[in-house]
Amino acid sequence: MRKPKRLPFEELEPYLLPRPPLLGPPAPSEVVDWSQLFANTNPVEIEVGFGKGLFLTTVGTANPQVNYLGIEIVNKYVLFTATRLARRNLRNVVVTTADARIFLRERVAAGSVRTVHVYFPDPWWKHRHQKRIVFTAVFVREVERVLRPGGRLILVTDVADYMAMARETVLVSSSFLQEAEAPGQHEPTHDLDYLTNFERKFRREGRPIYRAAWATR
Ligand SMILES: C[S@@+](CC[C@H](N)C(=O)[O-])C[C@H]1O[C@@H](n2cnc3c(N)ncnc32)[C@H](O)[C@@H]1O
Numbered sequence: 001m002r003k004p005k006r007l008p009f010e011e012l013e014p015y016l017l018p019r020p021p022l023l024g025p026p027a028p029s030e031v032v033d034w035s036q037l038f039a040n041t042n043p044v045e046i047e048v049g050f051g052k053g054l055f056l057t058t059v060g061t062a063n064p065q066v067n068y069l070g071i072e073i074v075n076k077y078v079l080f081t082a083t084r085l086a087r088r089n090l091r092n093v094v095v096t097t098a099d100a101r102i103f104l105r106e107r108v109a110a111g112s113v114r115t116v117h118v119y120f121p122d123p124w125w126k127h128r129h130q131k132r133i134v135f136t137a138v139f140v141r142e143v144e145r146v147l148r149p150g151g152r153l154i155l156v157t158d159v160a161d162y163m164a165m166a167r168e169t170v171l172v173s174s175s176f177l178q179e180a181e182a183p184g185q186h187e188p189t190h191d192l193d194y195l196t197n198f199e200r201k202f203r204r205e206g207r208p209i210y211r212a213a214w215a216t217r
Pocket of ligand 1 (some may be wrong): 048049050051052071072073074077098099100101118120121122132134152196197198199
C-alpha cells in the first residue's frame, strides 16, 4: 500500500478529536458530546485499534449518515488515517490517539453508541504482555455501558483462541450482551475491498477468520 504524504496539521485538525486539558482529573465536560463534535444527531459507532484506517475510510464513505470515532493507541496510525480522511473530505469520521480501554471509561457517555467494532486486536499471548489485551472483562463491561439499547459489539480475529477467550469473557462478565448473528464475509471486488488492512493480509494468506457479534438485550 502506498504511504499517503502527510498533510499539514491544520488540514488534519478537523479529523482529530480535540484534546482535553493535560492536567487534572477528567471533568464531566470531557465526556465527548457527539452532537457537538459531528454537528448532527446521527448514530455514532466506534472502532477500537483501527491501524491504517481502511475500515473507517470505507464505511465513512459508504454511510455518510453515520458518525464514526476511531480510537488508536499508536499516534503515527492516527495521523496516517487522518490524512486518508482529509483527502476524502470525510467529515463524519474523527480519530483520536488513546488507549481505548481508558477512553471508553472516561470520555464516552453511557448509552450513546450504536456499535463498537474491534477488528484483529493484538493477541498479546506472552504473560508479560497480557496487561495490553484489549478484550478483557473490564472492557466488555465498558462496552456494555456505552452501547445504546439494541447496540452491538463486533469482533473479528484470525486467532481461534482469542475468539474463544472473547466469547467466554462476554458470557462470564456481561449481563446484557447476547451473542447475535455474526457479520458475513464479503467477497472483495478490488484490491482494497476488505474489512480492514489485517483482514486483507490474512485472507490473502489463506488464514481462517473468526467473526462474532453481540447485541444488548
Ligand atoms: C493487529 S492491529 C489491527 C489494525 C486494524 N484493526 C486492522 O484490522 O487492520 C491492532 C491495532 O490495535 C491497536 N491497539 C492495541 N491496543 C490498543 C488500545 N488499548 N487502544 C487502542 N488501540 C490499540 C494497535 O496499535 C494496532 O494498530
